[in-house]
Structures are given as structure tokens and as C-alpha cells.
Amino acid sequence: MGVEEIFANDARREGQSAIVEQGRFGDVFTAAYVALQKLSPKLPLSDASDPCAVGTNILSPDGTHMKIRSTLTYSAPARVFHWLTALLLLVQFALAVVMPDVTRDTKPDGLIAWHLGVGMSIVLLVIIRLFWRSTHSVPPELPTLPKPLRVLAALTHWCLYALLLVVPIMGWANASSRAWDVMLLGAVPMPALSPAGSPIGHALGDWHGNLAWVLLALIGMHVAAALYHHFVLRDQTLRRML
Ligand code: HEM
Known part of the structure; x- marks a missing residue:
């Protein structure tokens, strides 16, 4: 299951909608993180386990960059x-x-x-x-x-x-x-x-x-x-x- 799917499932389970934006190496941060991840495989690849992360960068194992905007905050x-x-x-x-x-x-x-x-x-x-x-x-x-x-x-x-x-x-x-x-x-x-x-x-x-x-x-x-x-x-x- 891809990170996007995992996150969508998390959000569905919580009865919330989650907006997932996807792009490849969308920003400097992501590129730097991917490089670091290669050097140190222990770095987490994904924040998808935290359904309340707001505007968090998520990296799937193939280095795809995803930025999530979660609706799990108070309006x-x-x-x-x-x-x-x-x-x-x-x-x-x-x-x-x-x-x-x-x-x-x-x-x-x-x-x-x-x-x-x-x-x-x-x-x-x-x-x-x-x-x-x-x-x-x-x-x-x-x-x-x-x-x-x-x-x-x-x-x-x-x-x-x-x-x-x-x-x-x-x-x-x-x-x-x-x-x-x-x-x-x-x-x-x-x-x-x-x-x-x-x-x-x-x-x-x-x-x-x-x-x-x-x-x-x-x-x-x-x-x-x-x-x-x-x-x-x-x-x-x-x-x-x-
Ligand atoms: C959430 C809102 C309120 C809070 C937290 C609050 C809190 C308090 C507290 C702590 C006292 C006691 C003061 C003491 O120990 O000497 C007090 C007394 C009093 N409050 Fe309020 N109050 C609130 C709303 C109101 C409203 C809406 C009214 C009237 C429209 C009101 C009328 C009075 C009166 C008349 C006393 C004197 C009671 C007595 O000594 O017999 N209060 N209030």
C-alpha cells in the first residue's frame, strides 16, 4: 500500500477528509531529505502515522514528495x-x-x-x-x-x-x-x-x-x-x- 493510500485510510478512519498534494522533489527540503535518507536509512520515510500532522512533508519509499494539508485541526x-x-x-x-x-x-x-x-x-x-x-x-x-x-x-x-x-x-x-x-x-x-x-x-x-x-x-x-x-x-x- 502506498503512503498516499495509508494516509487516506487514516483520515477516513477518523471520519475526516485529507487533502494530499503530490509532486516529485517539489522543494529543496525534500531533495535534501532524500539525500540524507540514503546516507542514513534509519530516518523515517513517512509521517503518515501522525494523522494530525499539518502541512507535513511525506516521503514515500520511492522518494516521491507529498505534502499533506490535514483538516484535523480546529477551524x-x-x-x-x-x-x-x-x-x-x-x-x-x-x-x-x-x-x-x-x-x-x-x-x-x-x-x-x-x-x-x-x-x-x-x-x-x-x-x-x-x-x-x-x-x-x-x-x-x-x-x-x-x-x-x-x-x-x-x-x-x-x-x-x-x-x-x-x-x-x-x-x-x-x-x-x-x-x-x-x-x-x-x-x-x-x-x-x-x-x-x-x-x-x-x-x-x-x-x-x-x-x-x-x-x-x-x-x-x-x-x-x-x-x-x-x-x-x-x-x-x-x-x-x-
Ligand atoms: C462564567 C461567568 C461567571 C463567573 C465565572 C462568575 C464568578 C463569580 C464568583 C467567583 C463570584 C464569587 C466572588 C466571591 O467569592 O466573593 C461571583 C459572585 C457573584 N456573581 Fe458571578 N460569575 C459569572 C457570571 C455572573 C453573571 C452572569 C451574573 C449576573 C448577571 C453574576 C452575578 C454575581 C453576583 C450577584 C455575585 C454575588 C453573589 C453573592 O455573593 O450572593 N455572575 N461570581
């Missing part, structure tokens, strides 16, 4: 959603730490108003992101990852999405129970999620605060896993989101 919109969410969360946690304690007499202005505004933008962004994700395919987990780690990664991702919705909605309900006006993007008035003075809305404020720290712990795990992939396993997991 531009997926990357924008991801990094925008990360940025808003960074701002939101910083605001949560520096804003004054919320008491019975607190007015929703200053840093607290910013916390409500950024939080509502996160809700909007997560809803758009989930809608987009349900209508577009995402690249599969790397097949080189052991199954338990793949399951753990998927579980973490879905818990992150769930908390990214549940945490701000609880904060919104708490704000409503304080009879605060909640606006979307500073312009669109949002409905109250609980009646003013409601004990449930009040209790949801505590849940909001506590679950937000659980969310932060999960984000910490998520970041640690990405760095582990990049620096220890040295695979493409982080790079395909950059």
Missing part, C-alpha cells in the same frame, strides 16, 4: 470562540476577586456592573458556541491517546460547557432576586429569572460563588492537560487550537 471560528471564552473568563474571575462583597445594600454599579455585563456576554458566547458546535464537526481526539484519557478529556469538556452555562445563569437569578436590572451587551434588558426577594434566588448566589471555583479548578485541569500534551507527550493537541 478558525472554533479557535476564536475558544480564546474569546478564555479571555472573558480571565476578566470575569479577576472582577470576581476584586469587586466588593455583595451585601443586602450593595448597588449594581462599578465593578459589580462589569461582573454582570461580562458574565452575560459569556452566556451569549457559550450559547452561540454550542449551537455552532452542534452544526459543525470537530476534529477527533488523537488516536494515540489511551482510551481512559480520551474519556476523561471528553468528560472535562462537557463539564466545562455545562458549568459555563449553569454558573452565570445562577448569578443572573441571584441578581434578579436582588431586583437588579440585568442587561445584555449593555443595551438589551434581560428578563428576571427569579422574583425580587426570592429565597431560592438568594441561595443560588451561594451556589453561583461556589460552583464558579469548581469551574476554575476544571479550567486549571484543562490548561494542565494542554501543557502536558504539548511539553511531555509532544503531540498536536495544543497546536491544533492555536
Whole structure:
């Protein structure tokens, strides 16, 4: 089986399409590599075993040059959603730490108003992101990852999405129970999620605060896993989101 076929099979197995461009000694790199390969036959002939290689040169045993452009990376919109969410969360946690304690007499202005505004933008962004994700395919987990780690990664991702919705909605309900006006993007008035003075809305404020720290712990795990992939396993997991 030729390298092209092996690669096409890899891609098919992953449910992805792969674009393979072929040419003979297409560039200086390839010619130099072929010369080196003759001197040192131990040099790998093909990167076809790495289905996430992006723009990788592949050499088949007869010296044919192939350049692959893999679709196994996140698309531009997926990357924008991801990094925008990360940025808003960074701002939101910083605001949560520096804003004054919320008491019975607190007015929703200053840093607290910013916390409500950024939080509502996160809700909007997560809803758009989930809608987009349900209508577009995402690249599969790397097949080189052991199954338990793949399951753990998927579980973490879905818990992150769930908390990214549940945490701000609880904060919104708490704000409503304080009879605060909640606006979307500073312009669109949002409905109250609980009646003013409601004990449930009040209790949801505590849940909001506590679950937000659980969310932060999960984000910490998520970041640690990405760095582990990049620096220890040295695979493409982080790079395909950059
Ligand atoms: C993902 C988005 C959000 C995160 C990560 C977040 C995070 C936090 C954190 C960590 C606290 C606790 C601060 C402390 O311990 O002193 C807090 C408090 C609070 N947040 Fe949020 N928040 C988010 C969205 C929202 C939204 C959308 C609203 C309202 C529209 C909101 C309203 C509040 C209120 C009213 C409190 C005070 C709760 C109380 O002490 O009873 N938050 N938030």
C-alpha cells in the first residue's frame, strides 16, 4: 500500500477528509531529505502515522514528495470562540476577586456592573458556541491517546460547557432576586429569572460563588492537560487550537 493510500485510510478512519498534494522533489527540503535518507536509512520515510500532522512533508519509499494539508485541526471560528471564552473568563474571575462583597445594600454599579455585563456576554458566547458546535464537526481526539484519557478529556469538556452555562445563569437569578436590572451587551434588558426577594434566588448566589471555583479548578485541569500534551507527550493537541 502506498503512503498516499495509508494516509487516506487514516483520515477516513477518523471520519475526516485529507487533502494530499503530490509532486516529485517539489522543494529543496525534500531533495535534501532524500539525500540524507540514503546516507542514513534509519530516518523515517513517512509521517503518515501522525494523522494530525499539518502541512507535513511525506516521503514515500520511492522518494516521491507529498505534502499533506490535514483538516484535523480546529477551524478558525472554533479557535476564536475558544480564546474569546478564555479571555472573558480571565476578566470575569479577576472582577470576581476584586469587586466588593455583595451585601443586602450593595448597588449594581462599578465593578459589580462589569461582573454582570461580562458574565452575560459569556452566556451569549457559550450559547452561540454550542449551537455552532452542534452544526459543525470537530476534529477527533488523537488516536494515540489511551482510551481512559480520551474519556476523561471528553468528560472535562462537557463539564466545562455545562458549568459555563449553569454558573452565570445562577448569578443572573441571584441578581434578579436582588431586583437588579440585568442587561445584555449593555443595551438589551434581560428578563428576571427569579422574583425580587426570592429565597431560592438568594441561595443560588451561594451556589453561583461556589460552583464558579469548581469551574476554575476544571479550567486549571484543562490548561494542565494542554501543557502536558504539548511539553511531555509532544503531540498536536495544543497546536491544533492555536
Ligand atoms: C462564567 C461567568 C461567571 C463567573 C465565572 C462568575 C464568578 C463569580 C464568583 C467567583 C463570584 C464569587 C466572588 C466571591 O467569592 O466573593 C461571583 C459572585 C457573584 N456573581 Fe458571578 N460569575 C459569572 C457570571 C455572573 C453573571 C452572569 C451574573 C449576573 C448577571 C453574576 C452575578 C454575581 C453576583 C450577584 C455575585 C454575588 C453573589 C453573592 O455573593 O450572593 N455572575 N461570581
